[in-house]
Amino acid sequence: MGLHGQEQQHFLLVSYPAQGHINPVRHIAVRLASVTGACVTVSTAVSGHRILFPSAAGPDQEVNDGAVSYIPFSDGYDDGFKEGVDDSSRYASQIVINGSRTLSAILDRLEARGRRVTCVLYTLLLPWAVDVAHQHGIRSALYWIQPATVFACYYHYFHGYDKLITTHAEDRVPVVSLPDLPPLRIRDLPTFLTATSEDHYSKSILDNFRAVFDKLDQEDDGRRPMVLMNTFDSLEGDVLRPIKDKMEVFAIGPVVPKEIPTGSDLFKQDEKDYMKWLDTKPARSVVYVSFGSLSAVKRPQIEEIILGLKESGRPYLWVLRNDCREEGLELEEGDDGMVVSWCNQLQVLSHASVGCFVTHCGWNSTLETLTCGVPTVGVPQWSDQRTNAWLMDEILGMGVRAEVNEEGVLPAAELRRCLEVVMGEGEGGEGIRKKVEMWKEKAREAVGEGSSSERNLWAFLGEISARCN
Structure with missing residues (x-):
């Protein structure tokens, strides 16, 4: 029993x-x-x-x-x-x-x-x-x-709103109104709903989602x-x-x-003692950067992140998977920065020295940063991440969404600007940190x-x- x-x-x-x-x-x-x-x-x-x-x-x-x-x-x-x-x-x-x-x-x-x-x-x-x-x-x-908001987006897409979305899919600015949801721009919707190319991968994923919702209709x-x-x-x-x-x-x-889990990842933990390194940093001073387990970070983006972090003048812990590292790419490390191939993210986010999470906005990472009370700079890549970034920025007020260029790369200057907004002493940063504490408490209560x-x-x-x- x-x-x-x-x-x-x-x-x-x-x-x-x-x-x-x-x-x-x-x-x-x-x-x-x-x-x-x-x-x-x-x-x-x-x-x-x-x-x-x-x-x-x-x-x-x-x-x-x-x-x-x-x-x-x-x-x-x-x-x-x-x-x-x-x-x-x-x-x-x-x-x-x-x-x-x-x-x-x-x-x-x-x-x-x-x-x-x-x-x-x-x-x-x-x-x-x-x-x-x-x-x-x-x-x-x-x-x-994924969040309920993303569930609702898919539900409405498969129940009569597909043409509304696909008609505007090539323009990121137009706002679409879906039942029982706040107005959403095309760029805020899951990428599989707005893919315009004949990409077989995106099509097969969308077909999979369609099959899931077909099952739910039964x-x-x-x-x-x-x-x-x-x-x-x-x-x-x-x-x-x-x-x-x-x-x-x-x-x-x-x-x-x-309780913070150990040995539960599909990637091997880096042997560097990043937690001991975090212990040496002041409270809320470290920028933690990670784009998750699937997103491929290309060389142009890596170079912009290197420059942006250096110019920000803030200590950083950066997760850059081994499969994203190209030969000849120099990653500066020292007292002000550490680059690891993988880490225990929940353990890092729980550390008092971490003051900001530059994230791809995967839903697991979003819930972890919300639970740990860490402000975010959202750099969504694909799937539900764009909607998650919108939630964090415009609905929850827990951070800002960074603007990428036409190639989809986050420029160094934009990264630096976002870090200053989120971690700085201005009104914006103070407001974000208050919202972060409020949602941390609500997550605990839940x-x-x-x-x-x-x-x-x-x-x-x-x-x-x-x-x-």
Whole structure:
């Protein structure tokens, strides 16, 4: 039996093998297990599983990590998808074929052990997991790992507003009005909605999103579809309310671990002692720069960042992945700056010396900086990041969005200007820091005992229990 006298549920969380998907899945898995007493299994592709658990005896070996078990499925690319080598459209078809077959085998294996799954939770880009669950007579729910505002943008695009958006897609300035959302410029919408080229990758991703929303349009034995969202009521309540008129939505965020995790990334931590270096810096003085796990930072942008950071005169910690470093590129380091290939971001953002986060505005990074109370300079790259930057700047007031040039590069002078606004002693910086503290407190309240997110998690568990009877 689980808590509150309910039958124990067994959730299988299925994640796309990317850092930005796996992290929120692992965090919600721990929360489901610890708060509700549910049995939880996580499944990502073999390539991601191998990196998470390099000491496992075999690539598909089940791993027990505390209250959560891990069993990988195969997407047909067990050595990982190689950007620029493998064909993205072929991968899109192969993950459906291989993923469906191997995920089905996992469900059979668990049932044979007396651990029957009662609900499949799937993330973005994996709509085929719904069909696998249905074939096994198992309930399913979408775990939406982007903000509710982005969910609403996609929903309206697939429900009659696609022509409004595509008509203006080549001009970033026009404002579009979508139901129940503030006015949004084209440049503030997710990139997959406004891509104008015949880019097969963008098209396949948009097709995947369309398939996800097609699944949500289908009733579950006469009941509305279920969606868990990594957001919270006081953050996006005005957007969540109209969505709840259409489906069962449970805001259970911010899904950020209470304790700083170690060894949970797909990238190896840099051996430099960056935390000790941060210890030597005054409070709120360090500029932390990171564009996440996927965005490719090219040489022209790197050179502008180097110049901008140097001219700002502020100490900085910069995450520049090894795959973004070109031969002959000199990165100045010393007492005033440190460049690392990867770091424990939550640990860095929690450090008192960090005064600003120059970020790509991925939703995980956005929630982490919000939870830690660090102002931002937004430099969105793609996907939901443009909308997230708009939220941080214009709605939450937690930072500024930097302006890039026609080549999409953030100039050194603009970086320097933004840092001065956010970290300076002027009225703008002071106002941003007050908003940051306010949202930090609201985020803390959202996940405390008896909080809105905890109540929503229990409501979700109750809904699953009702649908399983």
